[in-house]
Amino acid sequence: MGIIEGEKKAFMTGNEAVAWAALVAGAEIMYGYPITPQNEIMQYWTRLAPKHGRKFLQTEDELSAGFTTIGGVLTGKRAFTATAGPGNVLMQEPMSMAEAMRIPTVVVVQQRGGPSTATVIYSQQEVTLTCFGGNGEGLRVVYSTSSHQELYDYTIKAFNTAWKYRFPTFVLADGYQAKMRESLVLYDPEERGIEMVPTEPFVGKPGMPGEDRPPAHLRNTYNIEEELEEVLKKDIQEYEQMAPEIIEYDEFNTDGADVLVIAHGVVFRSAAMAVRKLADEGLKVGYFRPITLRPFPQEQLRQAAAKAKQLMVVESAYGQLLKLVKDNLYGMDLPIHTHLRPGVGVTPEEVVADLRTVLEGRED
Amino acid sequence: MGIIEGEKKAFMTGNEAVAWAALVAGAEIMYGYPITPQNEIMQYWTRLAPKHGRKFLQTEDELSAGFTTIGGVLTGKRAFTATAGPGNVLMQEPMSMAEAMRIPTVVVVQQRGGPSTATVIYSQQEVTLTCFGGNGEGLRVVYSTSSHQELYDYTIKAFNTAWKYRFPTFVLADGYQAKMRESLVLYDPEERGIEMVPTEPFVGKPGMPGEDRPPAHLRNTYNIEEELEEVLKKDIQEYEQMAPEIIEYDEFNTDGADVLVIAHGVVFRSAAMAVRKLADEGLKVGYFRPITLRPFPQEQLRQAAAKAKQLMVVESAYGQLLKLVKDNLYGMDLPIHTHLRPGVGVTPEEVVADLRTVLEGRED
Amino acid sequence: MDIQPKMPKSWNAATKPHKFCPGCGHGLILKALGQVIDEMGIQDRVVFGCDIGCSLLSWDFFNVDTVQTHHGRTTPVMVGIKKARPDRIVIAYMGDGGGYAIGSQHLVNAATRDDKITVILVNNTVYAMTGGQMAPTTMPGQKTETTPFGRDVEQAGYPMMGPEMVAAITQEGAYVARGSVAKFRKLKEYIRKALENQIAMRGFSFVEALSTCPTNWRTNAEKTWEFVEKIMPEQYPLGELKVPVIKEG
Amino acid sequence: MDIQPKMPKSWNAATKPHKFCPGCGHGLILKALGQVIDEMGIQDRVVFGCDIGCSLLSWDFFNVDTVQTHHGRTTPVMVGIKKARPDRIVIAYMGDGGGYAIGSQHLVNAATRDDKITVILVNNTVYAMTGGQMAPTTMPGQKTETTPFGRDVEQAGYPMMGPEMVAAITQEGAYVARGSVAKFRKLKEYIRKALENQIAMRGFSFVEALSTCPTNWRTNAEKTWEFVEKIMPEQYPLGELKVPVIKEG
Amino acid sequence: MGEAVRIAIAGEGGQGVQSVAMILTEAAALDGKEFLYIPNFGVEQRGGVSIAFVQIGDEKIGAPKFKTGDIVIALSDRAVRRMGMHVGSETLFIYDASIKDVEDDLPKNAKKIMAIPALETANKELHPRVFNVLIMGAVIGVTKVVSLEKAKEAIEKKLGYKFEQNPELRELNFKALERGYQLVAEMGVA
Amino acid sequence: MGEAVRIAIAGEGGQGVQSVAMILTEAAALDGKEFLYIPNFGVEQRGGVSIAFVQIGDEKIGAPKFKTGDIVIALSDRAVRRMGMHVGSETLFIYDASIKDVEDDLPKNAKKIMAIPALETANKELHPRVFNVLIMGAVIGVTKVVSLEKAKEAIEKKLGYKFEQNPELRELNFKALERGYQLVAEMGVA
Amino acid sequence: MKKAALKAISKDVHKGKAVFSIFPGLCKGCGLCREKCPEGALSWSEELGVYGTPTVIPDPEKCKACRTCERVCPDCAIAITRKTGEDKD
Amino acid sequence: MKKAALKAISKDVHKGKAVFSIFPGLCKGCGLCREKCPEGALSWSEELGVYGTPTVIPDPEKCKACRTCERVCPDCAIAITRKTGEDKD
Ligand SMILES: Cc1ncc(C[n+]2csc(CCOP(=O)(O)OP(=O)(O)O)c2C)c(N)n1
Ligand SMILES: Cc1ncc(C[n+]2csc(CCOP(=O)(O)OP(=O)(O)O)c2C)c(N)n1
Ligand code: SF4
Ligand code: SF4
Ligand code: SF4
Ligand code: SF4
Numbered sequence A, B: 001m002g003i004i005e006g007e008k009k010a011f012m013t014g015n016e017a018v019a020w021a022a023l024v025a026g027a028e029i030m031y032g033y034p035i036t037p038q039n040e041i042m043q044y045w046t047r048l049a050p051k052h053g054r055k056f057l058q059t060e061d062e063l064s065a066g067f068t069t070i071g072g073v074l075t076g077k078r079a080f081t082a083t084a085g086p087g088n089v090l091m092q093e094p095m096s097m098a099e100a101m102r103i104p105t106v107v108v109v110q111q112r113g114g115p116s117t118a119t120v121i122y123s124q125q126e127v128t129l130t131c132f133g134g135n136g137e138g139l140r141v142v143y144s145t146s147s148h149q150e151l152y153d154y155t156i157k158a159f160n161t162a163w164k165y166r167f168p169t170f171v172l173a174d175g176y177q178a179k180m181r182e183s184l185v186l187y188d189p190e191e192r193g194i195e196m197v198p199t200e201p202f203v204g205k206p207g208m209p210g211e212d213r214p215p216a217h218l219r220n221t222y223n224i225e226e227e228l229e230e231v232l233k234k235d236i237q238e239y240e241q242m243a244p245e246i247i248e249y250d251e252f253n254t255d256g257a258d259v260l261v262i263a264h265g266v267v268f269r270s271a272a273m274a275v276r277k278l279a280d281e282g283l284k285v286g287y288f289r290p291i292t293l294r295p296f297p298q299e300q301l302r303q304a305a306a307k308a309k310q311l312m313v314v315e316s317a318y319g320q321l322l323k324l325v326k327d328n329l330y331g332m333d334l335p336i337h338t339h340l341r342p343g344v345g346v347t348p349e350e351v352v353a354d355l356r357t358v359l360e361g362r363e364d
Numbered sequence C, D: 001m002d003i004q005p006k007m008p009k010s011w012n013a014a015t016k017p018h019k020f021c022p023g024c025g026h027g028l029i030l031k032a033l034g035q036v037i038d039e040m041g042i043q044d045r046v047v048f049g050c051d052i053g054c055s056l057l058s059w060d061f062f063n064v065d066t067v068q069t070h071h072g073r074t075t076p077v078m079v080g081i082k083k084a085r086p087d088r089i090v091i092a093y094m095g096d097g098g099g100y101a102i103g104s105q106h107l108v109n110a111a112t113r114d115d116k117i118t119v120i121l122v123n124n125t126v127y128a129m130t131g132g133q134m135a136p137t138t139m140p141g142q143k144t145e146t147t148p149f150g151r152d153v154e155q156a157g158y159p160m161m162g163p164e165m166v167a168a169i170t171q172e173g174a175y176v177a178r179g180s181v182a183k184f185r186k187l188k189e190y191i192r193k194a195l196e197n198q199i200a201m202r203g204f205s206f207v208e209a210l211s212t213c214p215t216n217w218r219t220n221a222e223k224t225w226e227f228v229e230k231i232m233p234e235q236y237p238l239g240e241l242k243v244p245v246i247k248e249g
Numbered sequence E, F: 001m002g003e004a005v006r007i008a009i010a011g012e013g014g015q016g017v018q019s020v021a022m023i024l025t026e027a028a029a030l031d032g033k034e035f036l037y038i039p040n041f042g043v044e045q046r047g048g049v050s051i052a053f054v055q056i057g058d059e060k061i062g063a064p065k066f067k068t069g070d071i072v073i074a075l076s077d078r079a080v081r082r083m084g085m086h087v088g089s090e091t092l093f094i095y096d097a098s099i100k101d102v103e104d105d106l107p108k109n110a111k112k113i114m115a116i117p118a119l120e121t122a123n124k125e126l127h128p129r130v131f132n133v134l135i136m137g138a139v140i141g142v143t144k145v146v147s148l149e150k151a152k153e154a155i156e157k158k159l160g161y162k163f164e165q166n167p168e169l170r171e172l173n174f175k176a177l178e179r180g181y182q183l184v185a186e187m188g189v190a
Numbered sequence G, H: 001m002k003k004a005a006l007k008a009i010s011k012d013v014h015k016g017k018a019v020f021s022i023f024p025g026l027c028k029g030c031g032l033c034r035e036k037c038p039e040g041a042l043s044w045s046e047e048l049g050v051y052g053t054p055t056v057i058p059d060p061e062k063c064k065a066c067r068t069c070e071r072v073c074p075d076c077a078i079a080i081t082r083k084t085g086e087d088k089d
């Protein structure tokens, strides 16, 4: 495509990074509805898109943003949208349809404070919503990024995961990542040897339907329970089969850790700083970071946890990551300490302080 | 109120039972949007309401049904709505506002197959959605009923819980309960000594605002992270304080059970039949049934599980109750067997068969 | 003589008899649409979207690419398709509940934006699929499952005048009409013009079709005809509300 | 001489200066509303609902009971209140994004139902709160954050004509007008009539107010006035679109 | 929750399957029994097979649906095919003798399969419209879940308003009920 | 992720706080440094205090926000009050000397508190509009996170388009930068 | 997957100038055609349709092959074939 | 919680027949009033408003106390008081 020649270091906001990533990933159309802190994705996209023959449609709400995105994907285009907070709540209706029909939508979520309108700033309170929202079983892929480089990398990857496995795919970031400026390296995926998974139209293929080819008859509604069960069984099986291929995580110093810190997203940065600082002091602390929150790196976390004495879950929510952790560690019995801060940022110093307390056995 | 004199045994559908319960509970207005399998609640209500001076508004969608319900509650009326499936997905937007502002809404959910439109029939796939939907931390109360008597009892109770503690309250049933006919005893809560918690207007109190009384200035939006954190801390604390007062559960034969079956809602009936049948045969099986799914009877389940050798979670979903169970049993390590049937009913025979397999150690 | 049913070629014969009730107007509207698709020779270019409501029963009705969407969401799905593939002829097929209630924000915004799509909206005065509750189009005084004593306009509101609304907010290139299954030829004409208007990319195209629902109306054939032919047009005047001036060349 | 600001009595002086930007039209509209509330003596009967959008900044603006709702959802909250307490005078205050985009289904259905509420909708041609994206009301050619090269009507659609739409779907008892902060006295008159219409329970009442957003327009005072006073009315004609015939007695 | 009799009746939309269930359960109620009745419902109801799942017993009924019934009755060819999944080794499967070309679709695992000439009997001896009441008589004949007397009371209660207009209908229905009861007795099932 | 210098600048909407951050971080980039800059944002932005959180260092920056800064600068009375929460025992707290009646609101726990006559200096010696660049000079003077040279380059890059119209502005800005740098040097902080 | 040819019941009408065919496999017995026939030519037939309800049958004397019934049938269960001339709707 | 009385800066205008008062604690310096004054009587003042921006000040010679500025101020930062006669808007 030659949008970006070679590797290019740049300082920009996370929202800008997403727009660039979508562009180099070959996204052909964005559908969107404004919401803070996601707005600048659209704002950059509307500046970049016309220069590269890409399209944009501002819709009347997030329901429409989600359903038009579905429409775009159905034509075989890499289509995406972005949202946050109450918009993400509404986005669950279209994404439940995408989940049911295996439509490879890509949604970027910039989490903000919740519940309700709450704050336009920041949180990690949309984890449960993004992983399991809707009236289904959460057959989605959710990448939790922690830096602009990752926002860029995983936005590109999201299109490939979506189109390869046909599950709705989310890039889950937050208001800090959206709004802050930091450096990243832009690149053209092709030049890095990243092949973009080819897309394929669901509707509008060439030929006369019913003659040259079967017509597309796409539905999400079934008449009897057993019909639905059959579809779900197949989808669940394919989801579980895919999981090991796409699970991603990061870990450090897990061997014999007195405390293993578990964090995701931007909070992971604070957790990692805290852990490295104490590790540098010679304390036995490590971290485990799920990058895919859905599917969750269960085995990997279990192995890391098995080598640790205690756990500490740190998040800007009241136990949403914690629930994932407990669910995936069922059967183990390490004590889990927590640092739960719904809607507010977590600093490395705070994590350090909590870690010291735990390490010194001062915590009740 | 004298709507029902004495106790009255009746055969009716679950939807009809809900309408009667709302009536005798003193619900003054229902707002609603049609969706199967909830429709008949509205249909009965529109027949009953005018005779008793109650009101009804059919709205343009579930968003509106939820937000008009909030409006009704704000005036100090017992107001409610009912929904299901995709409607429940949309209902999360208004309920996230109710959660943020502590507005005592009552919502009856008749679960149907998911995700998406799926089936209009039945499932238990709206557990995560109803307990934790929206962009928040799930500060709601969710009663899972299993019979018409309970639908009646808990619909009445829902108004009291909502107005006493000011958290949005859900009665979670399903399409089977909605549509089947069975017997129940209707009664006037007063005659049973159930006092209806008095309501209070949030807006429109007498007097000149700013002079005779402070004006109501109700909001859900905060400017900085720390403001939100403060509000959430208080709400979470009050939620956790309330929890022991409202948690409900049921258990049987838990002492030294070889297998303790965990099920909720209408599936509990099949589970209970299966357990009792095998217990009658002298096998060591018991059950535990959470009635409040949110807050969850954690301590009670832990105590029951502590006395058992193995667990078996049975549900018409792919692990939604299971996640609650694992979350609440973290640290324990009993094997958990599962019977997960997303979107389809579970018969006692199937549970019996699975139980035998487990008891005979034939399961892999 | 080997006589075959005169189904439109674009119908999917394998799924016939279709799933609509006896006497259901959906069948007539889809027959009109099928004939128009045949006559225009566009079967291979059409993408048909059906809503939740009885319209969902048409998910495998045609031998054309079909997407069954969510209740009220057919408009945005079709808008999304059209924006991405303007060479497709997209048809959003929905009920009065889907179009005027839960999906009305999509309808009015697509109309305002002048999206080049064709919306066919079936006005049967009820929420049929869910068993006959009041719809935005329920007539004053009409009994439904949620207006058991007749629609009291003071409490439950007035009927939605959809084409009138769409006509008020659309541009000159838009096409807006209200037809009826009781006027089959006119209905076909309106549908044809609506599709031609889309193909010419002149503007948003909208046809409301008065339809029958004997099941929820609880009417026999005679009363069914009477309701759709005589009573409904008293509230819902038939005709074209907006016809684009066709520029030659 | 102890001079006090001439704020409407119904304003909450403790929260002034209010949170709107310098030169923001919201302040003017709420001043008009405050004066009308004072003049009508209804401060103790009003329930004011504000949307998400810059209107949310008015959540503690008045000494009247106020509910700050969700983006686009002020109409249903107020409808809910009115149905439960018809003796309250409810005012749904929202932006053009909240009213014409995400909340348009509520607006058109409340209008169609003829709910006895008053909607005041602030047309500032942008999504102001979120930083100046295109709104349904953005003028053709107007630059916004999501139409950086000017609103191209072929791609991004045409402006929404709200009062025209509402007028087309409401009953005879409805009141519909478009005012402007540049015509303050007229605006007050429209708001007053809209509230009187609600009190008389005649019908749905709707006032769109052309407003200013110097922050997102990036205009100085001169350009601000020019845009709202001269340019906007070219697209959005001012005046009353529907005035109920008042029956005496 | 004791053992209840499990009955599933399936037919085409117009065959009055759900009315049979309504009257039957009404009779059970009049008889002081407990019941649980759930119709099938789905989006394609319009053109689909209509099924009534009925359980009648002395105690509160347990689970709402059952996989295999004690008695499964199919009144059309589609119903025969649809109900196969509800037949088990304990099931008495009854279908109308007028249904043709379903031999291959009959359940293989039923305890017993029986074709009863219900439609023919109704048409010839009574009236096509009481076909469903005749079926109900057969169900009662087989199961004895309610007495004929209570069944008549229930018919009176549910259809009484029709009898007022046309008193002959009452006799017709009662006869159909008894004829159905008899029919299975004659066949040695009852 | 090494240790970075943490700077928080707060002021009223019109005071150009975010522009300072933009130019400062641009200079850091030109200097080959890493930075992370995040403005505060909220619904009541319109009337609220504007804050820029800036971290500059040699390696990638860790966490995006910090509780307490190395340098916290407040340019209005509201900013003084708002920034108290970001002051810790390691913080150098700088505020404009023209701000009145804030003695009681000054942080109690700062390492050092300094009132600099930035506004006065800008007004008297230069021009009110370069007040913010003067502040930037002061920040650089205190922290030395970037060189004055790179800061000028950054100014050129960000404001060059303005200088084209009005070349005097360039000098004015450069002077303001140096004056700010000097100011803190004079006060013995740098 | 085309279905096997549907059974048609045909009858000469309009003095033998046309054939009226009904496809019981499509007819749902709604009666819309019967109600609309301008000649009152349609009555209920012994033949049952797809839902087990009666289908329709024309009186060959009365039927003028006007095709109204064909047009108003929502299920395309009626086909009128004119033996002479063209066959447009 | 009423706020303490706001500081007002007042000036006799219109030949002493009226008083023009500006409340710097309310004025945001938007300039809407200045732009609208039919007499061109308003100019920027030294006095800073609530956001640190200049407020306005009338030329007592030019000001006719027409109250336009008062009306168009979105912040109620201007009050015109006529010394005689009534004071209606
Ligand atoms: C979000 C959501 N809400 C409600 C429903 C339930 N629902 C299904 S169809 C329908 C009404 C359909 O009425 P209409 O659109 O008029 O179509 P018709 O059936 O009359 O043709 C409703 C309310 C749903 N499927 N999804
Ligand atoms: C569901 C949802 N989607 C999006 C948003 C983000 N949002 C907040 S205000 C706003 C636009 C406001 O524009 P308008 O209604 O025109 O009001 P204005 O700010 O212009 O007065 C948007 C899109 C939200 N809060 N909630
Ligand atoms: S219910 Fe009504 S609209 Fe639906 S298929 Fe039957 S007749 Fe048609
Ligand atoms: S952004 Fe615009 S609409 Fe919002 S307060 Fe500022 S000027 Fe007013
Ligand atoms: S063709 Fe015409 S005349 Fe003949 S049966 Fe049909 S409608 Fe009647
Ligand atoms: S209209 Fe068609 S389906 Fe209805 S009775 Fe006539 S032939 Fe049969």
Ligand code: SF4
Binding pocket: D023, H022, H026, H027, H028, H029, H030, H031, H032, H033, H034, H055, H056, H072, H073, H074, H075, H076, H077, H078
């Ligand atoms: S209009 Fe009001 S706020 Fe604006 S400058 Fe004039 S006095 Fe100040």
Ligand code: SF4
Binding pocket: H013, H036, H037, H038, H039, H040, H041, H042, H058, H062, H063, H064, H065, H066, H067, H068, H069, H070, H080
């Ligand atoms: S009162 Fe009139 S003349 Fe005087 S300053 Fe105000 S606008 Fe100008």
Ligand SMILES: [Mg+2]
Binding pocket: C053, C095, C096, C097, C122, C123, C124, C125, C126, C127, C128, C135
């Ligand atoms: Mg309808």
Ligand SMILES: [Mg+2]
Binding pocket: D053, D095, D096, D097, D122, D123, D124, D125, D126, D127, D128, D135
């Ligand atoms: Mg706006």
